[in-house]
Each structure stands twice: as structure tokens, then as C-alpha cells.
Amino acid sequence: MSEPLLQAKNIEISFGGLKAVSNFNLSIYPDELVGLIGPNGAGKTTAFNLLTGVYQPTHGDITLAGERLNGLPPHVLVKKGIVRTFQNIRLFRTLSVLDNVKVACGLRTTYHVLDAIFRTKRFWKVEQEMDEKAKSILKVFHLEEYAEEYAKNLPYGKQRQLEIARAIATDPKLLLLDEPAAGMNPTETQELMKTIEFIRSFYHLTILLIEHDMKLVMGICERLIVLDYGKIIAEGLPQAVANDPKVILAYLGDD
Amino acid sequence: MKTPNRSMVSFGNVQKRYLLNFVSCFVLLVLVQVFMGNIHGTNYLVILTINCCISIILAVSLNLTTGCLGEMVLGHAAFMAIGAYASAILLKAVSMPALLGFFLGLILSFLMAGLIGFLVGIPALRLKGDYLAIITLGFGMIIKSLLEVLNFTGGAAGIDGIPRNTTVVLSVLMVMVVVAFLFTFMRSRFGRSILAIRENEIAAAATGVPVTQVKVLTFALSAALAGIAGALYAQYMRSISPATFHLDYSIEILVIVVLGGLGSFTGSILAATILVILPEFLRVFNDYRMIIYSVALIIIMLKKPGGILGRFEFSLSKLLIFIKTQFFRRKVKDHE
Numbered sequence: 001m002s003e004p005l006l007q008a009k010n011i012e013i014s015f016g017g018l019k020a021v022s023n024f025n026l027s028i029y030p031d032e033l034v035g036l037i038g039p040n041g042a043g044k045t046t047a048f049n050l051l052t053g054v055y056q057p058t059h060g061d062i063t064l065a066g067e068r069l070n071g072l073p074p075h076v077l078v079k080k081g082i083v084r085t086f087q088n089i090r091l092f093r094t095l096s097v098l099d100n101v102k103v104a105c106g107l108r109t110t111y112h113v114l115d116a117i118f119r120t121k122r123f124w125k126v127e128q129e130m131d132e133k134a135k136s137i138l139k140v141f142h143l144e145e146y147a148e149e150y151a152k153n154l155p156y157g158k159q160r161q162l163e164i165a166r167a168i169a170t171d172p173k174l175l176l177l178d179e180p181a182a183g184m185n186p187t188e189t190q191e192l193m194k195t196i197e198f199i200r201s202f203y204h205l206t207i208l209l210i211e212h213d214m215k216l217v218m219g220i221c222e223r224l225i226v227l228d229y230g231k232i233i234a235e236g237l238p239q240a241v242a243n244d245p246k247v248i249l250a251y252l253g254d255d
Numbered sequence: 256m257k258t259p260n261r262s263m264v265s266f267g268n269v270q271k272r273y274l275l276n277f278v279s280c281f282v283l284l285v286l287v288q289v290f291m292g293n294i295h296g297t298n299y300l301v302i303l304t305i306n307c308c309i310s311i312i313l314a315v316s317l318n319l320t321t322g323c324l325g326e327m328v329l330g331h332a333a334f335m336a337i338g339a340y341a342s343a344i345l346l347k348a349v350s351m352p353a354l355l356g357f358f359l360g361l362i363l364s365f366l367m368a369g370l371i372g373f374l375v376g377i378p379a380l381r382l383k384g385d386y387l388a389i390i391t392l393g394f395g396m397i398i399k400s401l402l403e404v405l406n407f408t409g410g411a412a413g414i415d416g417i418p419r420n421t422t423v424v425l426s427v428l429m430v431m432v433v434v435a436f437l438f439t440f441m442r443s444r445f446g447r448s449i450l451a452i453r454e455n456e457i458a459a460a461a462t463g464v465p466v467t468q469v470k471v472l473t474f475a476l477s478a479a480l481a482g483i484a485g486a487l488y489a490q491y492m493r494s495i496s497p498a499t500f501h502l503d504y505s506i507e508i509l510v511i512v513v514l515g516g517l518g519s520f521t522g523s524i525l526a527a528t529i530l531v532i533l534p535e536f537l538r539v540f541n542d543y544r545m546i547i548y549s550v551a552l553i554i555i556m557l558k559k560p561g562g563i564l565g566r567f568e569f570s571l572s573k574l575l576i577f578i579k580t581q582f583f584r585r586k587v588k589d590h591e
Contacts, residue, residue: 052461054457073460073465074460074461075460075461075462075463075464075465075466076465078460078461078462078463079463083461083462083463084461086457086458086461090455090457090458090461091454091455091458092450092451092454092455092458092459093454093455094454095447095450095451095454099447099450102444102447103444103447103448103450103451103459103462103464104462104463105444106444106447106448106463107462107463107464109444111443111444113440113443113445116439116440116442116443116444116445117436117439117440118439119269119273119439123443124269127443130444166462167461167462170462170463
């Protein structure tokens with residue numbers, strides 16, 4: 001197998017005396033779609049926060065394509081290619097849908113403040129490119145008709161889509177989705193699954209997702225990692241994991 | 256509800272639009288020069304206009320942090336004070352021709368206020384909301400006290416005998432420069448980053464916006480622009496003292512910003528003008544002046560909590576297009 005894109009070695013973080021995540025090892029290979037599942041409070045989101053620089057691990061190393069990421073703040077990790085969405089939607093609520101995406105497009109564009117102030121040719125050229133890029137991404141998510149709408153006015157499902165669209169606009173290598181289907185109805189979930197499949201191949205993304213919706217997880221994930229009490233208890237193909245006694249025990253308890 | 260159409264996509268017409276704005280600014284400047292340029296600096300109308308200009312610059316600069324970045328600041332007058340004292344001290348020390356002195360004083364004020372804003376911003380912007388408001392409030396008090404005790408700032412008496420370099424044309428010109436700067440700045444990727452932080456700090460960071468950096472630089476920029484207002488003030492009043500830059504003044508600026516609409520520069524300009532002129536009209540009522548003024552504020556806030564203009568921005572080209580379509584429609588109707 002090729003080199004892993006993202007690797008976490010022996011990661012541990014504790015809050016006070018509580019070890020929220022410990023002995024966490026993770027290797028994600030390019031173009032994979034991996035699911036991270038586990039009962040409530042298992043430490044899934046904490047793991048995400050560790051991988052995206054929101055928390056710094058008390059132990060262990062995180063590397064992206066061989067480069068050590070420890071100690072880097074979230075916005076730097078985004079530039080390196082790790083981007084995430086949130087369990088509770090975090091949009092720029094009173095900016096337009098288009099501007100939500102454009103903020104993210106701004107990450108990899110370069111013009112100087114002076115270009116902006118004196119409205120140089122370079123400014124207009126880059127702005128136009130950003131505009132086109134943002135609109136093409138909105139098109140992929142069928143959001144182009146809402147472009148000038150405030151983000152907060154979108155229906156719930158569309159807001160989730162917009163959050164993914166915004167993440168895509170940063171040109172990531174690795175996309176981390178934190179419960180993308182939370183609160184969606186079955187039709188919306190179906191649509192979301194298709195979108196995830198599509199953007200994955202269209203933008204050549206490696207995806208790690210946290211999800212409770214087992215239909216979605218079983219439907220699209222190639223590999224599953226199960227977390228309980230901050231530790232990985234099972235790992236492997238979806239079907240194998242679903243039948244693992246340890247996993248069943250973690251979810252249902254023993255009699 | 257649609258957002259105010261702020262897309263910059265009609266690139267084709269953009270040169271025309273900018274030219275239109277440029278020409279109308281120039282015409283306005285010429286008009287100011289023709290009608291007010293030769294009147295003595297202590298004329299009532301001139302005083303009023305320059306006061307308006309200073310208030311506008313203070314309001315739009317505070318709007319950058321409070322409206323666009325979303326951080327409450329209660330010590331804006333302190334940055335104005337730094338600007339005022341910086342240019343006053345320079346102009347007292349070195350004598351030079353009026354115009355050169357004006358711009359050198361202005362640049363020094365800009366840099367000094369910006370530098371202090373930067374230094375204050377680094378620790379202060381770690382905090383949010385009320386806490387930041389209290390830190391900036393404390394900072395404002397410290398600056399005022401320092402100005403009262405330091406030797407080179409002239410103590411409580413302040414500095415007088417500053418050359419009067421500020422003219423009405425220069426004031427209006429500076430308003431135009433500052434406002435044009437803020438518009439172009441906010442409608443760029445930098446402005447979008449600032450708005451993103453106001454909307455959701457965590458999401459902004461997760462979208463690649465260097466939050467702390469942007470916050471500190473925006474705060475410093477806002478302080479630097481307040482420094483410009485200070486330079487105009489010092490070179491107009493000819494004497495400055497710490498008492499002017501009291502907490503009340505900071506709050507007055509904040510009132511203008513909130514009243515005009517957080518995030519609307521047009522609103523700030525409008526509110527600043529109204530709040531400078533309104534008390535003058537109310538002089539007739541003399542004793543009840545401040546009561547009427549305060550009641551007016553309360554009524555506006557109750558009726559329009561988002562400020563007079565909300566987030567609306569004025570656009571000359573859009574106004575012209577609007578007038579044209581209205582006029583055209585009437586003509587068609589006449590035919591029928």
C-alpha cells in the first residue's frame with residue numbers, strides 16, 4: 001500500500017484527570033473514505049478536534065503526508081489541506097451563500113492589500129477567478145439559485161451542504177465531516193450520500209467522517225474505525241465491524 | 256430576504272462606476288473650495304463642517320472594529336488623542352509650510368495610533384465581548400491620565416499654539432480618502448475575512464482565516480484611522496487638552512456607529528452628520544436640548560434596532576440607474 005496521507009500515532013489528550021482520547025492510532029490512505037463511529041461520548045469529535053488543531057495532543061504525533069503537524073493552529077492546517085465541517089452547523093449566517101464560499105476561496109489567492117485598495121488589474125482578475133470558482137462549487141451542490149441569499153435563510157439540509165461546499169473551496173486533500181447527516185430526513189441523507197460520493201471523485205478527496213446514521217456509514221464507507229471511551233475497539237471492513245462482538249457490546253451493552 | 260447585492264461581478268461597468276465616483280468626489284471638493292474655501296476658519300458653517308468630518312472619520316473607523324469585526328470598543332477617543340498629540344508635538348517642534356505640515360502630522364498620527372492600537376490589540380483581543388469593552392475602556396482612561404501627568408504632553412493644560420493647517424477642503428478630502436479606503440478594503444478578500452470572524456470565529460479559523468492576526472491588524476487599522484481624526488482635530492482647534500478625550504467622547508462615537516447601523520459606513524456617515532448638526536438646531540430649546548437629543552436616540556433605537564440604515568450602503572451608480580429607470584417608466588406611461 002502507498003504512504004498514508006494522514007497518520008496519528010499514539011495520540012492522547014486529557015482534560016484534567018479524564019483521558020478523552022488515548023492510544024489513538026490512525027492511518028488514512030489517499031482516496032480512502034473512512035468512517036469513525038462510536039457511541040455518544042466516545043471521543044469522536046475530540047479526535048476530530050485533535051486532527052484539525054483545535055486541541056493539541058498531550059502525547060503522540062500527527063503527520064500529513066509525512067509532515068508533522070503538532071502545534072499548528074487550525075487555519076494553518078487548512079492551508080496544509082485538512083478541512084472540516086461541524087456537528088452543529090457553523091456558517092457565516094448573515095453573509096450571502098456566495099460570500100460564505102468566497103471566504104474559503106480567499107485562502108489560496110494572492111493579492112496585496114494595495115491591489116485591493118487601488119483596484120488593480122490583478123485584483124479584478126483574482127476576484128473574477130474566485131467568483132467563478134465559488135459559483136462552480138455552488139453549482140455542484142445545487143446551491144447556485146441561493147447565491148445571494150443569507151446563509152441563515154437556507155433550509156437545514158442546504159445549510160449542511162453549504163458547509164461542505166465551503167470546506168471544498170479551500171482545496172483540501174483531506175475532508176473531515178462531523179455528522180454530516182445529523183438532523184436530515186432519509187431523502188436528504190440519500191442526496192447527501194450521492195453528493196459525498198460525487199465530490200470525492202470529482203475533487204480527489206480523502207474523506208474521514210463521523211456518523212450515527214448506519215445506513216449512510218454502511219453505504220459509502222470503505223473502512224470503519226470504532227471508538228469507545230476514547231480508545232479504538234475495532235477497525236476494518238464495515239460488515240466485519242458491524243458483526244464484531246466488541247462493537248455490539250459497546251453499542252448495546254451486555255445482558 | 257435577499258442580501259444587499261454586493262457582488263462585484265459586473266466587471267464590465269466597473270471602470271465607469273469608479274470614474275463616476277471619482278468625478279463626483281472631485282466636483283464636491285471643488286464646490287466646497289468655491290463656497291467655503293475662502294471663508295475664515297472660525298466661521299460657524301466651517302466649524303460645523305469640520306466637526307462633521309472629524310466625527311465621520313471617527314465613526315467609520317470604529318465601525319470597522321465594532322460593526323465589521325464585531326468587537327465592542329469603548330476607548331476609541333484614546334486613539335484619536337494619540338493622533339492629536341502626535342501631530343501637535345511634531346508641529347510644535349518643527350515649523351514647516353502648512354500643507355506639508357498637515358500631511359506629515361497626519362501620517363505621524365496614523366502611524367502612532369496604529370502602533371499603539373497594535374500593541375493594545377495583542378493582549379486585548381484574546382478576550383471577547385464585554386471583556387474587550389472593559390479592557391479598551393481601561394485603556395482609554397490610562398491614556399487620558401498619562402496625557403495629564405506626562406511633561407511632553409503639557410499636563411492637564413495640554414498643548415496650545417498648534418498651527419492651524421486643517422482647512423475645510425482638506426477635511427472633506429480626508430473623509431473621502433478614508434471612506435474610499437474602507438469601502439475598497441472591505442470589499443476584498445481581507446474584508447470578507449473580517450466579516451467571517453464577526454459571523455463565526457471558529458468557522459472562520461476552520462476556513463483558513465488567521466483569526467488572531469486579522470483581529471489585531473483590523474483593530475490597529477481602526478486605531479490608525481482614528482489617529483487621522485485626531486490630527487485633523489489638533490490642527491484645527493490649535494489647542495488640545497486631555498479633557499476632550501474623555502470616556503464620554505468614546506461613547507458618543509459608539510452611539511453614532513450603533514445608530515447609523517453596525518457594518519454600514521453610509522449609516523455612520525449619516526448618523527455622524529445628524530448627531531453633529533441636530534444639537535445645533537436644538538439650541539432653540541436650550542434647556543431641553545440634551546433631553547430631546549437623548550429621546551431621539553431612544554426612539555430610533557426602539558423603531559430601528561439595526562440602526563438607521565442597517566447594513567445598507569449607498570451607491571451613486573445604483574441611484575442613477577434607479578432614477579433613470581423611474582424616469583424611463585414615466586415616459587413610457589406618458590406615451591400610453
